[in-house]
Amino acid sequence: MPVLVMKFGGTSVATLDRIKRAAKKVGVEVAKGYDVIVIVSAMSGKTNELVGWVNETSPLFDAREYDAVVSSGENVTAGLMALTLQEMDVPARSWQGWQVPLLTTSAHSSARIEEIQTDNINAKFGEGMRVAVVAGFQGLSPEGRITTLGRGGSDTTAVAFAAAFEAERCDIYTDVDGVYTTDPRICEKARKLDKIAFEEMLELASLGAKVLQTRSVELAMKYKVRLRVLSSFEEQSDEAGTLVCDEEEIMEQNAVAGVAYSRDEAKVTLISVADRPGIAAAIFGPLADAGVNVDMIVQNISEDGRTDMTFSCPIDQVARAEKAMNAAKAADSINFHDLVADTDVCKVSIVGIGMRSHAGVAAKMFDCLSREGINLKVIGTSEIKVSVLIDRKYMELAVQALHDAFELEKTA
Incomplete structure (x- = not known):
């Protein structure tokens, strides 16, 4: 079956009700015939709480133990999402970074992805699993320790999985319904873009736009992963959100996109x-x-x-x-x-x-x-x-x- 990657950020899984809402969106895609890899962030505010606990316990902390603590927020969300999907009769299980495994460098708290091995998840898809719920932001170092990927790590995780599994698309669910020509809080005339080129999105991300993290866009551009930015709080159609894609997919382009x-x-x-x-x-x-x-x-x-x-x-x-x-x-x-x-x-x-x-x-x-x-x-x-x-x-x-x-x- 074709593979779809769906990523849900912290605000999209901030409560049990929001996890249920996200799970329903996953169920819709399963019903369309996709095997789905869901990448989840920690529940909103949880990572900051965990970082605070580490700093209070040990101001000059061991970075390896920092990663062990801070990565736990995503593990909780992944387990809750898998349980919610199971309650919906969708065959699902959670995966931590080391179980995939997602292999990284040894740079704790700012590790870079080296390889995503696909055999374990593909084997479970072959056995009837329809959804792999993967804890974002985390991986496994060559020394066998848990690592975290730094700011925007879950976005980067999602794009990397889409590339590794040759997914049809990577959908990033967040608290906005797409990429706008500028910040609608500042300019009421701001317009949601149906499509935007990788290069434009990369520039916008690096220049201050908060919708996608720069590393994830770089990765998407390198591996030609089609990204779609959507709101997790609205009903979606197949044309919803903003598609980040090759400029060849965009017929006509304004001189300035944003x-x-x-x-x-x-x-x-x-x-x-x-x-x-x-x-x-x-x-x-x-x-x-x-x-x-x-x-x-x-x-x-x-x-x-x-x-x-x-x-x-x-x-x-x-x-x-x-x-x-x-x-x-x-x-x-x-x-x-x-x-x-x-x-x-x-x-x-x-x-x-x-x-x-x-x-x-x-x-x-x-x-x-x-x-x-x-x-x-x-x-x-x-x-x-x-x-x-x-x-x-x-x-x-x-x-x-x-x-x-x-x-x-x-x-x-």
């Missing part, structure tokens, strides 16, 4: 840096070693052999960046006059594969923001996106203005 934003950005400037070969490596090497995620970079025109170097990073990494730069200065790796951090900025981006064939998209964006009196602090571009850093107080205005300027409420 507007993304990230509130928690900072702009860091090194003032009066020596302008010499290797200075960029001397700056960004220590930042990388310190785990600072640098995004946009701007270097000013050199005067008298000195220049200013500006970069953006997440606001919670500013202290780490300052420490790395001051350490490099003390070690005479770099020399700068001052370091200035602006933590009152945000990043607003437009994304669309249609930019490849539409000239003037960036100019239209800049003109739109100029007419609203919004000053651009830093600009970053790629083939299918344009991002700007602006004062945070203008974020909502910028999102709404750009959504209107590119008429994203209209279909192509």
Whole structure:
């Protein structure tokens, strides 16, 4: 039988009633003739509770025991989902990561998937099991210890299973009914997209859209896994939600597919840096070693052999960046006059594969923001996106203005 992967996030399984609602959706797909692999997250709030218990018990915890505790939330949900399906007369059983097995690296709390062995689950499908309920977010290290996959691990688990079992599709059930042109809480004209290309979804996810985690989209794009984002709280038709797919499946495309934003950005400037070969490596090497995620970079025109170097990073990494730069200065790796951090900025981006064939998209964006009196602090571009850093107080205005300027409420 064809295989379908269905993933239910924490809010979708937050209570027993919600687990029953999710199980009914699984039952519908079984009735259509699918063998179903269900990936479940922990019940909403449970993982944070478990993390809190670990920190209270052992602030300098053993990462292996941290994973053993934190992964238990998904085990509970998987067992409850399997029991609920059995009560509906659907042949189902739960699977923990080590039982599949889902093999990972040894990097506890941030492990990466190495292999999903399909023999055990396929054998049970052959014996009449119709639903395998798999605990998401967890796997098995080469040393035989439980590992967890880090933030967004259940989404990544679902896509990886879809790839390994050559599933027809991977349905991600969440608390929103699809991917929108922008955040509908900010722009009431935001429109749900029927389809979006992998590359666009990857950019939107990395630029602040919270619907799908970046790692899961990367994996889906690599293995051509068709993703569908749906609401677990609404009745579904076969055309519901948003399909994330190859751009070849999308007939016509607007120049811009969506507007993304990230509130928690900072702009860091090194003032009066020596302008010499290797200075960029001397700056960004220590930042990388310190785990600072640098995004946009701007270097000013050199005067008298000195220049200013500006970069953006997440606001919670500013202290780490300052420490790395001051350490490099003390070690005479770099020399700068001052370091200035602006933590009152945000990043607003437009994304669309249609930019490849539409000239003037960036100019239209800049003109739109100029007419609203919004000053651009830093600009970053790629083939299918344009991002700007602006004062945070203008974020909502910028999102709404750009959504209107590119008429994203209209279909192509």
